[in-house]
Amino acid sequence: MDENLKIVGKRVIRSDSYAKVTGGALYTADLKLPGMLYAKVLRSPYPHAKILNIDVSKALKVPGVKAAISGFDAYGVKWGVFRYTQDHAMLPTDKVRYIGEDVAAVAAVDEESAIEALSLIKVEYEPLEAVFDPVEAMKDTAPQIHEQYKNNINIHIHIEVGDVDKAMAKAYIVREDTFKAKGEAYAMMEPYAVVASYANGYLDLWMPNAGPHVRAKALSNLLKLPLNRVRVRHINSGGAFGGRSEVAPGDLVASLLSIKSGRPVKLVLTREENAMCSRQVHDIIATVKTGMKKDGTIVAKEYKTIYDGGAYSSTGPIATSIPYYVYEECYRLPNVRYDGYRVFTNKGIRGMYGCHGRAFLAGNEAQMDLMAKELGLDPVEVRLKNGLTAGELTATKSKIISCGLKDTIIQAAEKSDFKKKWKKHTRNKGIGMGCVAIMCGFPMGFRSGSSCYVKINDDGQVTLITGMVDNGQGNESLAVQVASEVLGIPMDDINLVNADTEVTNLDPGSYSQAAAYVGANAVKAACEDARKKIIAIASKKLGVPEEEIDLKDRVAYSVKTPDKRMPISWITREAFFKGEPIVGTGSFFPDIDLEREWVSKPEGQMAGTYSFGTSVAEIEIDEETGKIKVPKFIAAHDCGRPINPMAVEGQMEGSVGQAGIATIFEGNMWYKGFLLNPDLLEYKVPLACDMPDIETIIVSSNDPKGPFGAKEGGLTIRMNAYSAIACAFTNATGMLFEELPLTPDNVLKLLEKNKGGKR
Amino acid sequence: MILPKFDYKKARTIEEALELYNKHDGNAFYLAGGTDLVPLIKLRLLQPKVIIDLKGIDGLKDIKKINNSLVVGPNITLFELKQNPFIKDYFPCLFESLEATSCKTLQMRGTIGGNILQNTRCLQYNKSLEWRTARGFCLKMGGKVCNVVPNSKSCFSNYCGDNAPSLMTIDAKAKLVSAKGERTVRLEKLFSEDGRSPFTIKPGEILKEIIIPLKKTKGAYEKLTVRGSIDYPLVGVAVTVKKDAAVVAVTGIGPSPHLYEIKEINEKSINEVADWAYEDARPVLNAVLTPLYRKKMVPVLIKRAFKRIGAGGGR
Amino acid sequence: MKTIKVMLNVNNEKVTLQVKPYETLLETLRERLSLTGAKESCSLGSCGACTVLVNGTPMRSCLILTPEVEGASITTIEGLKNGEKLHPLQQAFMEKGAVQCGFCTSGMILTAKALLDRNKKPEKRDIVKTMSSNICRCTGYKKIIEAVEETSKK
Known part of the structure; x- marks a missing residue:
């Protein structure tokens, strides 16, 4: 099949682009729900200070204000990607640790009332000595930012392969240099925004995210709500580049405000807040x-x-x-x-x-x-x-599955006349x-894999259901294109339901470079499952063996005698008659070493490829x-x-x-x-x-x-x-x-x- | 980001604008293109009671040749002004600075009057109220200290207009009007050299005309920025050459442009002015490139401008 | 505070609105008229995501007070289609792959439209210069410039 690809490999118009060029694509800040309130966040003016008291009572008296919260209204849960890094309350009650940290928030019928109410929240702080330079922060005399991390060392990764000292001693030349780089700003065009709507015991959320399933799980923890009560819904995202991967303080803020007020709440950060208070780069x-x-x-x-x-x-x-x-x-x-x-x-x-590590990588190369x-x-x-090269192991024993590194070097060099210049x-x-390799997906426990469902509807059109999320890079179109290839149905006939935790199944998200490799593989598998069912019916109806049948342009036909053919819509209806509508499921789990751990066991297969x-x-x-x-x-x-x-x-x-x-x-x-x-x-x-x-x-x-x-x-x-x-x-x-x-x-x-x- | 509450009034005549200003006890701001004003209000750096829109006033949008002068209405947009054939033919320095101002879209909205009278800028000033409150108010915000140079009693904010310096090099004058009548001053006299309040324009006064003597000149504008568009100058140098003499204006460092004259252009006199301007430049760490660097670029850009004009022999 | 009556022609439709004196055109379009194609990104005029056409001229709608444009014709991205037919720029942006996250797209297309309306056959230089009014974080601009170039050749 791979040899005669119909649409994969073609320069197709992305399925999401029509909505984007006509202004119809909705982003979080575009949403308006009945009764919706507007949230504003009061932020820390100190880089480091003890919180002595937070009083939101006066804010609640402002006309139009429907809820006011602080960390004392949260559930005392701290977020961390790993068990050993759970240190982020999102709304702190002990102390603030950076300028702009979320401290309290209000929701009101309009933004003006919310701004007025913020000014009435009273927070008492006891300022503490702060540290801004990581080298200074590691010194014994530096202020401790978290009690549990001595010398402010959050993580120490130690990797040791072979005998470095001996090899260095024997090396013909040795060189040591230090390189620095300022952190960048993600500067995604969309400032962070969240809409949270709590009703009937269920919390619905819209926000730019790079993994709805991991986001919902984090919020279910922070809010002590069962996972099925937290639903992260699909919405377009105005760029992520890594900056929308994790749960954000605004998610908790909007959720708490909605739970308190019983009304939908929208929080939209300003550009300055997006830079200072959403994620930054190291x-x-x-x-x-x-x-x-x-x-x-x-x-x-x-x-x-x-x-x-x-x-x-x-x-x-x-x-x-x-x-x-x-x-x-x-x-x-x-x-x-x-x-x-x-x-x-x-x-x-x-x-x-997305560009993480430039001092290290550019330093190595130069x-x-x-x-x-x-x-x-x-x-x-x-x-x-x-x-x-392909087949070799990396230093920490990860096998290189396929490798075009040499070709990229040679072709780039030839095209640029590199050697001469x-x-x-x-x-x-x-x-x-500069050269580099990228892992496609990395170990995320049982969340490393993706699953997909596909159903063929009564006119032969398709609904594809996948957890894959698109932050602008084109993952949605990718999924549709893959399904189109497998099912022989044009992209226009395929409706996509994605990145909605209520209906889609687990997916690792788009931040571990897993969308094309993991997510699309699951889509392919689900569509192949459906394809088999279509072909089985076609084979019976056309009287030709299954192996002879291909799907193309909405038609199932015999490759040997192409006039033996029938529309896929007929096959679909046949399936409905039999009470066995055509649905497919599929999943993909990359071949990775799940024993591998970032700190304790940095060894083993890192990625599928x-x-x-x-x-x-x-x-x-x-x-x-x-x-x-x-x-x-x-x-x-x-x-x-x-x-x-x-x-x-x-x-x-x-x-x-x-x-x-x-x-x-x-x-x-x-x-x-x-x-x-x-x-x-x-x-x-x-x-x-x-x-x-x-x-x-x-x-x-x-x-x-x-x-x-x-x-x-x-x-x-x-x-x-x-x-x-x-x-x-x-x-x-x-x-x-x-x-x-x-x-x-x-x-x-x-x-x-x-x-x-x-x- | 929403704006704070204020009233909006559109004036039909200058008299009406002046009257509106007086009626609001001076707690009013004149609006032309708004590309400088609106961000300042959004950031709560200005808290007007009323905004008086001057765009409805007839006559503020004309360019006329009167006697031997070009009289430019302040409400003409930078983009329109750039298209005027006199500008390119007579004042290449101004043409280049107009071309170098911000980006095309903002040139179509920003006016020459507003561009001249834009407020000074500082990395620690053009920020939200929350940011500035956390940091503590500086001299320019009515506070007692400069947040960039701690012991300074003066404000080092930078005047970042591209076009006032060019206009200065071609002897432009400003006609101002107030309830008391009209006055005409050389453009450089508009600058107070005090970053807290960078203009000598009196409360309520309206810039009515920019008057440029119509004499053909040679000139160039050199602008240092990180990006090729949108950015304000980190240093800008306007040079206009008239016969053997030249005028040089340096912008982007400190609260007002600095003006230098060369009586007789030659390599030595250019170098002298470049050295002088270097000594004069007192940048501080309030823009995105380092102060020392910006200082060093002053003579570099001056020499480049002369070289491009083809005056003084060059290299 | 008193509201101000403003009449506009938005995407060829006359509307009469009572707006706040301190309301930006961007707010009016997004909040009152539900035309959310214009985006709020920097809100200070630095990025161009909120660009709309005012009497054919591209403008940052975040910097304009709605009362300022009383009587004006406004074109937003939603008004670019002719019936079901896309504007050639919209078509070219799709075909050339000039759209990624989409947040800058409406501003980019409208900025380009104003250019082509002024100058049917701009040189590439002019296109690059004009499009340097707007920030895009995704595309590296190559396909955006190609889309505008392609449209100008038609």
């Missing part, structure tokens, strides 16, 4: 020590990476590990010591990011280039030499290459102003077989902006616990005029277990585009970057240092 300090043989083979890596974790655990151990894993999944690292520390500071809550150059190798050679670059012009990618950037530095221009960017991606190449390209191009141009533009700026650029003016999201000429290369491979051979699409570029820019900077200047972003002031400082230095 600032990182990565020390990278590498030992190489004379021929450029990496023999050992030693890492110390510090993640500024903000006030609470969030995805703690995952965030502390991922940058390392995507690197070891790309390169052969025979001896490794990785120490990752996630450290609490009195800053906003942090989470995973350092490798310098070392290779010393050995007479170019970036292409050293990457090909150390890159993993790298060698013969003129002053302050450079070209650089891995995708690979290579980015190449060309840069020009203005010597006088330090401004970097990126005229050209080439991105090559092994995404298995692309289901919709146009959508994959879109992901890659978006990554060039969000990770690539971000390398020279983006970073959160702080004054103590105050975020200085929580807006879309001073936080520099690249604009159309800032983008390079982008060429995307999809290196089609065929993953044995991916749906039609597909793997994740686009994230590799999101995690190596910065490396390409950093390496191009190294090529242009002969130096390594010290801190990202490479804004003009930062670059000029480095150039001046270079002039004054030894070179």
Whole structure:
């Protein structure tokens, strides 16, 4: 079947785009329910303070105010992704730990009354000493942000493979460098919003989320409600990039207000609140020590990476590990010591990011280039030499199932004329290459898999029911396209019901790069189940063996004698006559080692498969102003077989902006616990005029277990585009970057240092 | 983000606008394009009782050639002004600064009057009421300290207008009108050099005309930003050359543009002005790039502008 | 506070509304007229997600007081279709894959429409410059620019 694909692999119009170009697509803030109230949140003005008292009584007296709550109205449950990280009350009652933390909230008939009521809430605080720098926070003298985490160390990941010290001692060259990066802002265009509606003992919720099922579970815990009473409903999401993965304080706030008032409640954050009080990205300090043989083979890596974790655990151990894993999944690292520390500071809550880990990854890649150059190798050679291939094991014993890394390197290099340009670059012009691998799905216990139902309706049209969620990347269309392929029915005939915990089954969500590989596989399996039933009836009716029948254009027909055919709608009706309507179920569970644990057992199969990618950037530095221009960017991606190449390209191009141009533009700026650029003016999201000429290369491979051979699409570029820019900077200047972003002031400082230095 | 309560009045004549202003005890703001004003009100940096819309006033939207001057109505949008053939032909510096202002969509809404009279900016000022309350009010908000330079008694907020500096280099004047009558001042006289209240314009006064002598000039505007659109200048340099002389204006650092004259353009005099402007520039950590860097860029941009104009020999 | 009577022509339909003097056009469209295609993203004029056409000119509706545009013709994304027929830009945005999360889409399409109405055959440079009025976080802009270019060639 794979050889004669009808629609998979084609550039199809995404099924969600009609609603989006006509303004009909609804997002959370667009919802209006009868009797709906508007919520506003009172936030902490202190980075660190004891809460002595919260009094909401006066707020309740404001006309139009229907409910006012604080953490004392919650159930004393703390959220954490892991049992050992449950430290986030979402509405604290003991102390506040960052400026902007949710403290109390009101719901009123309009926003004006809610704002007025907020000013009447009395909170007594006792300010405490705060700490904002993770290195300072680890010192014995630093204020403790949580009692249970000594030296504010939230998570320590220690990975030890082989004999690092011995290998380093024997290495031909060894180099150690430290790289920093400011945390970025997700800057999704949609500010966070929640609608909560509690009625008849059931709580319905709408919010941008990257996994409705995990969100509902978290809220059922926080609200001490049985899971079936918490229903996260489908809604469009205006971008996530990792920032909508976890339960948010606003979810609890809106839920409590709705439960209290008995009315639907809408909470919409301002842009500033979205930046300060929804999730942020980790600032990182990565020390990278590498030992190489004379021929450029990496023999050992030693890492110390510090993640500024903000006030609470969030995805703690995952965030502390991922940058390392995507690197070891790309390169052969025979001896490794990785120490990752996630450290609490009195800053906003942090989470995973599509581009997470740029200091670590760009640091590794740029350092490798310098070392290779010393050995007479170019970036292409050293990457090909150390890159993993299919069948090999990563350092922590994860098998690489399919691997197009080599192809992405070669194709990106050829397309960019890399070797020549790298060698013969003129002053302050450079070209650089970054590689990475991405796990498609990772261990999430029984939630690692996805299930799907499909029913064929009486006119032969289809309803597809899956937990897969779309944050804008095109997962919904992907599911429909896969179903269309299997069932031989056009995409227009397929209705999708998805990401609604009441009707859909468990799905890992879209934040572990599992949608295409895991979710779509479940869709495929369910549709294949239905397909079998359709074919069984067709076979009887047409009098041809089942193996001879294919489905295409709404018709079941014999491949050998194509005039033996009947519409699928007839077959559907036949099934109804028999009292056996056609339904299919299917599920997919990736082949991963469920014993694997992020902290206690960082070893074993991490993911069902891995995708690979290579980015190449060309840069020009203005010597006088330090401004970097990126005229050209080439991105090559092994995404298995692309289901919709146009959508994959879109992901890659978006990554060039969000990770690539971000390398020279983006970073959160702080004054103590105050975020200085929580807006879309001073936080520099690249604009159309800032983008390079982008060429995307999809290196089609065929993953044995991916749906039609597909793997994740686009994230590799999101995690190596910065490396390409950093390496191009190294090529242009002969130096390594010290801190990202490479804004003009930062670059000029480095150039001046270079002039004054030894070179 | 909703706006606080205020009343809205649309004036049909200047007299009506002045009257409305007086009726509200000065707790009123004039509205033109609103691209600077509305965000300030949304952030509760201004709390007007009434907004007086000037867009209905006839005559504030004209461009006329009167004698040897171009008389520009303040309500003309940046985009419209840019299209005027005189601008491109006579004042390339202004043409470039108009072109470099924000983005196309905002150029179509923002007016030249509003652009000149835009408030000064600071990373610790243009924030929500909640943010600023948590941080503590600074000098510009009526507080006692500067939040950027702790012991300072003056405000370092930056004037980020792109076009006032260009206009200054072409000898533009502003005609202001109030109940007491009209007065005409050189554009640079509009600036108070005090970031707390950056303009010398008196309460209720309305900018009626911008008057530019119609003499052909050469010029250039150099603007430093992170992005290629939307951003305010982190440093901006306007240069206009008239025969052997030149005028240089530096914007984006501190509460008012700085103006420099060169009597006779040559490499030495350009370097001297560049050095002088460098010394004058006192940036602080209130914009997205470091102060020292912004200071260093002042002479770089001045020299670039001259080079682009092709004056003073260049490199 | 007294409300103000405002007459507008929204998507070719005359409406008379009583609005608050401090109400933005974005609020009027979204809250009073349920035209939620215009989005509130930054609310301060920095992003363009709320762009609508006022008498054919693209404007940030979050920065405009509704009373300011008394008598104006407003076009929102909901008014772009001609009956069931999509505007060529809407069609091109779909076909070129210029839509991802969709939050910036209405502002992008309306900004592009105003450009093409002004200038039927803009150069790519002009397209890039004009579209640099709006922020998109998903696409990297390539397919958005291609969609506008494609439409301008038709």
